[in-house]
Amino acid sequence: MTAVQERSPMPQEREANPAMDAPDRPIGYGRVQRKEDPRFVRGKGRYLDDIVLPGMLHGAILRSPMAHARIVSIDTTEALAHPKVHAVVTGKDLEGLNLAWAPTLSADVQAVLATDKVRFQGQEVAFVVAEDRYSARDALELIDVEYEDLPPVVDVRRALDADAPVIRDDLEGRTDNHIFDWEAGDAAETEVVFARADVVVSEEVVYPRVHPAPMETCGAIADYEPVEGRLTLYETSQAPHAHRTLFAMVAGIPEHKIRVVSPDIGGGFGNKVGIYPGYILAVVGSIVTGKPVKWVEDRSENLMSTSFARDYIMRGEVAATREGKILAVRTKVLADHGAFNATAQPTKYPAGFFSIFTGSYDLQAAHCSVTGVYTNKAPGGVAYACSFRVTEAVYLVERMVDVLAAELGMDPAELRLRNFIKPEQFPYKNKTGWEYDSGDYEPALRMAMEQIGYDELRREQAEKRGRGELMGIGVSFFTETVGAGPRKHMDIVGLGMADGAEVRVHPTGKAVVRLSVQTQGQGHETTFAQILAEELGIPPEDVDVVHGDTDQTPFGLGTYGSRSTPVSGGAVALAARKVKDKARLIAAAMLETRPEDLEWEKGRWSVKGDPSAGKTMAEIALGAHGTVELPEGVDGNLDAEVTYDPPNLTFPFGAYICVVDVDPGTGKVHVRRFVAVDDCGTRINPMIVEGQIHGGLADGVGMALMEFIGFDEQGNCLGGSFMDYLIPTAMEVPDWETGYTVTPSPHHPIGAKGIGESATVGSPPAVVNAVVDALAPFGIRHMDMPCTPARVWEAMQGRPTPPI
Amino acid sequence: MQVTMTVNGAEVTRDVEPRQLLVHFLRETLGLTGTHWGCDTSNCGTCVVLVDGLPVKSCTQLAAMTSGHEVRTVEGLAGGAGLDPVQQGFMAEHGLQCGFCTPGMMLTARALLDRDPDPDEATIREAISGQICRCTGYATIVRSVRWAAEHPAAAATDQEVTA
Numbered sequence: 001m002t003a004v005q006e007r008s009p010m011p012q013e014r015e016a017n018p019a020m021d022a023p024d025r026p027i028g029y030g031r032v033q034r035k036e037d038p039r040f041v042r043g044k045g046r047y048l049d050d051i052v053l054p055g056m057l058h059g060a061i062l063r064s065p066m067a068h069a070r071i072v073s074i075d076t077t078e079a080l081a082h083p084k085v086h087a088v089v090t091g092k093d094l095e096g097l098n099l100a101w102a103p104t105l106s107a108d109v110q111a112v113l114a115t116d117k118v119r120f121q122g123q124e125v126a127f128v129v130a131e132d133r134y135s136a137r138d139a140l141e142l143i144d145v146e147y148e149d150l151p152p153v154v155d156v157r158r159a160l161d162a163d164a165p166v167i168r169d170d171l172e173g174r175t176d177n178h179i180f181d182w183e184a185g186d187a188a189e190t191e192v193v194f195a196r197a198d199v200v201v202s203e204e205v206v207y208p209r210v211h212p213a214p215m216e217t218c219g220a221i222a223d224y225e226p227v228e229g230r231l232t233l234y235e236t237s238q239a240p241h242a243h244r245t246l247f248a249m250v251a252g253i254p255e256h257k258i259r260v261v262s263p264d265i266g267g268g269f270g271n272k273v274g275i276y277p278g279y280i281l282a283v284v285g286s287i288v289t290g291k292p293v294k295w296v297e298d299r300s301e302n303l304m305s306t307s308f309a310r311d312y313i314m315r316g317e318v319a320a321t322r323e324g325k326i327l328a329v330r331t332k333v334l335a336d337h338g339a340f341n342a343t344a345q346p347t348k349y350p351a352g353f354f355s356i357f358t359g360s361y362d363l364q365a366a367h368c369s370v371t372g373v374y375t376n377k378a379p380g381g382v383a384y385a386c387s388f389r390v391t392e393a394v395y396l397v398e399r400m401v402d403v404l405a406a407e408l409g410m411d412p413a414e415l416r417l418r419n420f421i422k423p424e425q426f427p428y429k430n431k432t433g434w435e436y437d438s439g440d441y442e443p444a445l446r447m448a449m450e451q452i453g454y455d456e457l458r459r460e461q462a463e464k465r466g467r468g469e470l471m472g473i474g475v476s477f478f479t480e481t482v483g484a485g486p487r488k489h490m491d492i493v494g495l496g497m498a499d500g501a502e503v504r505v506h507p508t509g510k511a512v513v514r515l516s517v518q519t520q521g522q523g524h525e526t527t528f529a530q531i532l533a534e535e536l537g538i539p540p541e542d543v544d545v546v547h548g549d550t551d552q553t554p555f556g557l558g559t560y561g562s563r564s565t566p567v568s569g570g571a572v573a574l575a576a577r578k579v580k581d582k583a584r585l586i587a588a589a590m591l592e593t594r595p596e597d598l599e600w601e602k603g604r605w606s607v608k609g610d611p612s613a614g615k616t617m618a619e620i621a622l623g624a625h626g627t628v629e630l631p632e633g634v635d636g637n638l639d640a641e642v643t644y645d646p647p648n649l650t651f652p653f654g655a656y657i658c659v660v661d662v663d664p665g666t667g668k669v670h671v672r673r674f675v676a677v678d679d680c681g682t683r684i685n686p687m688i689v690e691g692q693i694h695g696g697l698a699d700g701v702g703m704a705l706m707e708f709i710g711f712d713e714q715g716n717c718l719g720g721s722f723m724d725y726l727i728p729t730a731m732e733v734p735d736w737e738t739g740y741t742v743t744p745s746p747h748h749p750i751g752a753k754g755i756g757e758s759a760t761v762g763s764p765p766a767v768v769n770a771v772v773d774a775l776a777p778f779g780i781r782h783m784d785m786p787c788t789p790a791r792v793w794e795a796m797q798g799r800p801t802p803p804i
Numbered sequence: 805m806q807v808t809m810t811v812n813g814a815e816v817t818r819d820v821e822p823r824q825l826l827v828h829f830l831r832e833t834l835g836l837t838g839t840h841w842g843c844d845t846s847n848c849g850t851c852v853v854l855v856d857g858l859p860v861k862s863c864t865q866l867a868a869m870t871s872g873h874e875v876r877t878v879e880g881l882a883g884g885a886g887l888d889p890v891q892q893g894f895m896a897e898h899g900l901q902c903g904f905c906t907p908g909m910m911l912t913a914r915a916l917l918d919r920d921p922d923p924d925e926a927t928i929r930e931a932i933s934g935q936i937c938r939c940t941g942y943a944t945i946v947r948s949v950r951w952a953a954e955h956p957a958a959a960a961t962d963q964e965v966t967a
Contacts, residue, residue: 033895040903041891041910043838043878050837133828134821215842215850215904215938266840266904267938299843521902521939691898694941722847722936730929730942 027602028534031687035525035541045264048219048236049296056221057086059285059295060136061278062126062143063305064118067154067376067715068165069147071117071125078142079128084135086289088143089127089281091115101170102250102280105273105492106350108179108341109170110379112277117150119167119339120378121717122304127281129289133296152376152715153177156313156336156804159373167339167374177374179341184355184432185330185367193328193365197319201403206784207392208803209311209336209377209709211303211725212384214520216266218306219296222282226290230257235279237262238272238518239558242495244550246275251283262548268520269699269760270383273344273560274307304720307344307380308709311336312392313804316400324410326419328365328431329358331396335372336804342379344560345388346490346497352382352389353481353649355432359397360441360479360653361419366431376715385699385760387482387561398476398765399782402772406781411458412769413449413475413657417442420477427746434481436651437745437753444677444741445477448655451739452675457659465777470662474770478762480652482754483566487645492557498645499556499563501571503532503579505638507625509618511538513572515547516556517564522756523688524564528572530684531750535576537603538617554641562652562754565684566745571644573749578640583624585634587615590623650745650753654678656697656766662774667793669705669771671732676763677739681753686740693759694736700763702728704771708786708803807871811836812880820867826860827851829867830877838878838907842936849935852908853877859912861934878907881914889952890914899948901939908935913949922953 026032039045076088091113094100101109114125126143130136151165158164159177168174194200221234231253237243240260248255265272278295285293297306313334319327335351337343345352351370358366382388401419405412420441421428428436449455457473464471487496502514513528529543546552556568580600587605588595591613598605598614606614615623617638624630624638659673676693683689706726709719719725744751764785771787772780775795783791783800794801808817811834818833830836830853839862842850851862854876881888890913893899900906909932916923916931923931928949929942937945 034898036903037895037900040900040906041878041887041894042882043836043907045838045903047837047840047904049831049841052835134823213938215848215902215936216840217842265902266842267902269938299845299848521904523901687898691901691940691944694943695901695939696941698938698941721845722843723845727936727938729933729936730946731933733942735925735943735946736941 027537027539029530029684031685032526032530032540034523035529036523047216047264047266048221048234051221051234051263053221053223053292056292056294057129057131057285057289058133058136059127059129059282059293060133060140061124061281061301062140063301064114064121064123064125066118066147066149067121068150068152069118070150071114072146072148074126075144076126079139082130082135082139082142084131085128085139087129087285089113089284089288094284099280099284104340104342105344106341110340110342112280116170120376121715122301122378124277127285129285129293154376154711154713154715156334156373156375159375167376179337179372179374180350181369181371182350183367183369186365187367190328190330190365190367194319197327198322199320199407200317201400201407202315202317203400203403203782204802205314205316205396205399205782206802206804207310207312207314207395208785209308210384210703210707211308211709211719212269212271213303213725213727214267214269214271217297217299217302218272218276218278219294220279220282221292221294222286223292224283224286229253231283232259232261233283234261234263236265236272238268238520238560240518240548240550241516241555242492242557243275245495246493250280260550262518265518265520269385270309270560271307272520273383274342274380276306299722300720303709303725304717305378307383308338308378309382309384309386310392314392314396316396318400318404320404324408324415324418326361326363326404328363329397329400330367331357333368333370335370336375336377337372338375338377338379340379341372343382344492345382346484346492348489349388353387354389354393356390356434356479356481357393357397358430358432359394360421360477362421362425363431368432377711385696385757387480387757387761390480391761391764394478394761395765398478399768402769403781413445413454416475416477417445435648436479437648437747438743439479439651439653440741440743441477441653444653444679445655447739447741448657448675448677451677451737452657452659452673454657468664470664470774472660472662472770472772472774474658474766474768474773476656476762476766476769478654480758480761481649482562482652482757483646483650484561484563485646486648495557497557498643499567499571500554500641500643501568501575502554502641503572503575503639505579505617505621507622509538509621510542512544512546514553515545515568516554517559517568518548520559522564522692523685527565527684527688531569531572532576535573536580536617554643562756565752566650566748566754567644567646569752570646570749571642574644575640575642578642579638582634583617583620583638585631586624586628587620589631590615590620590628647747650681650748652678652680652753652755652758654758654762656762658766658770660770660774662771662792667789667796669787669792671701671734671767673737674734675737676759677741678755678758679741679743680755680758681742681744681748682751683740683742684752689755690738692755693738696757696759697736697763698728698733699760701733701767704764704767704785705732705787710803805868807867809870809872810874812876822868824867825863826865826867826870827862830862836877836879840904840907842904847936849908850905852911852935854911854915857915857918859915876911878910881910888914889955890917890949892955893948893951897944897947897951899940899945905935905937909937909945913952916949917953921956
């Protein structure tokens with residue numbers, strides 16, 4: 001494996017833009033404007049709620065005001081009497097259809113509508129279908145539910161107490177709130193290393209519950225046609241094919257009679273991976289009323305009931321030598337999964353890829369154990385651009401490395417540089433079983449340090465400390481693990497994590513790519529056209545990208561965990577290469593020569609030694625569909641289909657440095673600068689890559705400083721609106737400064753690694769490390785997110801408290 | 805009740821429920837779905853339209869309150885000469901990803917540039933601070949607005965816009 005190093009030429013400046021300045025657009029990789037933008041800037045996107053079907057009715061969900069209560073009775077008489085109401089559905093009605101409970105993505109079941117009791121505030125209790133959305137909401141007020149209060153389990157640390165109320169008494173024989181224990185690494189070996197280490201640091205690190213909160217909430221429109229038994233389901237879905245298969249399993253409608261359409265998606269970030277009760281209720285509503293039914297959640301429903309993220313309490317420990325050689329890491333985690341285990345993880349990984357918590361360091365031993373428990377909170381547990389719990393892992397290790405640096409009195413950047421996995425050690429097998437494909441860490445961190453002026457900032461900080469000013473510099477270095485499968489190791493509800501692409505070159509040389517993955521803003525229509533363009537040498541504007549419709553696209557598991565480019569991107573490249581190979585055979589027939597006498601120059605097969613004799617892709621495409629006599633075994637088309645089963649994950653990485661100033665009077669944190677140097681291997685469209693990074697950096701500032709789904713003692717959700725769940729605006733984030741290195745993945749067809757979640761994973765520790773660094777004069781070496789002014793001020797008074 | 809207002813230059817008269825929000829009037833009664841809805845609390849700003857030239861969150865205003873006023877939505881941003889420089893700027897500088905907040909952001913930007921044709925970064929950030937974007941991290945939105953400020957009479961096309 002040769003790692004190619006490229007550097008951004010002028011780190012302090014924005015990326016050069018030759019593509020935009022050139023008279024011709026690049027054929028292949030490079031900065032090109034997005035193909036999807038012309039419709040969006042005109043307001044002509046077609047999001048779920050923009051779709052209106054003839055005769056369509058509107059659904060609304062009555063939700064539980066209680067976190068834990070027995071349902072004594074539900075009276076729907078008055079709601080049914082509303083003149084515009086067509087149906088009211090309760091859990092009892094669903095029991096009759098065997099639909100009251102639905103399987104989750106983690107081998108549990110989840111109530112579609114509560115039958116016996118409610119288990120979190122915001123849980124679905126009844127569904128109203130009415131002629132318009134206002135009437136549906138009016139009718140919710142007319143439903144009378146009598147509840148009998150039960151004590152809730154809110155504090156996850158008490159969930160396994162012997163006297164804790166049993167939340168899941170619906171499950172036969174269930175006597176506690178325990179879901180799973182899972183571990184990775186070697187506990188005994190790790191203990192040996194810890195026992196002989198000079199230095200051991202330990203800290204409880206909480207990654208609180210947060211929410212992806214895309215600007216478009218979740219929703220569905222179900223259109224059931226009873227004569228042929230066909231269901232067309234429009235959904236805000238990141239995984240339309242997986243949803244279709246699951247709907248076939250849940251609803252009993254044969255899979256070939258279900259069409260799932262995922263239109264333009266207004267942001268996903270993992271929130272649109274799961275199947276929520278509202279989607280199923282829209283289907284029930286359509287079957288019951290015989291009309292299309294639309295259900296779109298409001299913002300409070302989104303924040304209170306759909307997939308939350310994180311909620312990990314982690315006891316982290318690091319063993320090291322006095323000289324700063326990190327020897328081993330270990331952690332015990334308590335994971336709050338809410339009332340139903342609905343987390344979307346590969347089956348063998350109930351804690352996702354958390355065991356990558358060994359980070360970017362060459363260690364002698366590592367061990368982690370994770371215990372998942374039920375609480376009376378909303379279910380979910382993976383969403384928010386975390387790459388299957390990699391964000392928790394990176395936050396833990398990067399926070400703990402800083403704790404170690406404080407203990408040793410060593411600069412945190414220097415400590416990281418001393419412990420990196422070396423370039424010659426790749427592919428690197430870590431102590432929990434991952435094989436890192438490629439990496440060259442030191443240049444990335446050195447570039448970030450140079451770009452931000454690290455040494456100068458440290459001098460400034462020392463001066464300011466002398467004057468009582470609070471300035472912090474936070475470093476984080478992350479290694480991501482993205483692009484799941486391989487399918488033999490990774491599946492979701494038995495579906496192997498591979499993804500597909502179909503390529504068809506039309507007779508005129510224009511092409512279509514059909515994808516199993518689904519964009520939510522990442523620019524797939526552009527990026528995938530560029531991959532095909534690079535491989536076949538046809539302009540990206542001549543390539544149409546089709547996605548989001550199960551009738552139009554090959555099967556695959558969908559877009560999450562930064563999978564699209566690593567998996568479907570691989571599929572597109574390999575399908576294109578099949579097309580290219582076939583084009584050679586056809587060109588040889590057209591030129592009346594042998595295929596081996598032809599050579600490829602971008603977009604054209606020509607005769608070796610006689611470049612004037614050749615055929616372009618467009619000419620070959622016409623030949624394929626024309627009257628040329630084709631060699632035996634060659635079909636008359638230029639089509640190919642590939643389902644790409646990745647041999648391994650890819651391991652993007654990056655170095656982030658954040659500078660903050662903390663107001664000593666109020667505890668308010670101001671993010672002054674943020675430098676991000678990322679390496680995602682091959683960069684297909686640098687503009688889109690950078691955009692993905694920017695978005696994730698804002699997420700990191702949000703989680704570190706503002707975002708938090710809290711609960712009171714009764715289990716009332718305290719983050720149920722944008723008044724309470726605070727998301728950064730343009731005022732809270734700086735102008736991002738970015739740089740990059742390029743270390744291609746050696747096993748990926750185009751060397752690409754995926755970039756969608758790198759910044760969301762890598763940035764929270766940089767911000768928190770900066771805040772803690774600023775607070776070092778107070779003797780603080782750890783505080784938990786979110787670092788709100790009140791919490792920072794408390795920490796300055798010597799009262800740092802976990803958020804849960 | 806009946807309301808009459810000017811929407812994107814054309815007068816419209818419709819019967820509405822008195823409680824109907826302007827955002828629903830635009831989206832559902834008029835079918836102008838470029839204006840989006842994203843929260844219940846006037847925090848997100850995906851519903852921003854211009855009322856008499858000023859940015860207004862259309863979820864905070866009733867259709868009835870808008871009677872007699874002039875509304876401009878994203879559908880009315882492009883004029884006879886083609887796309888507004890703001891629309892071109894958002895494409896040129898990657899000011900959008902999922903596109904959901906984009907109409908509101910662009911209308912706020914248009915109102916800002918109408919009163920301040922050459923705003924600096926801090927002014928732009930403050931102007932859009934009532935609106936949330938979950939995708940871009942805002943820097944490219946700021947650059948998009950600056951692009952529009954620097955190209956006030958940009959060529960009316962959505963073909964490749966040169967920087």
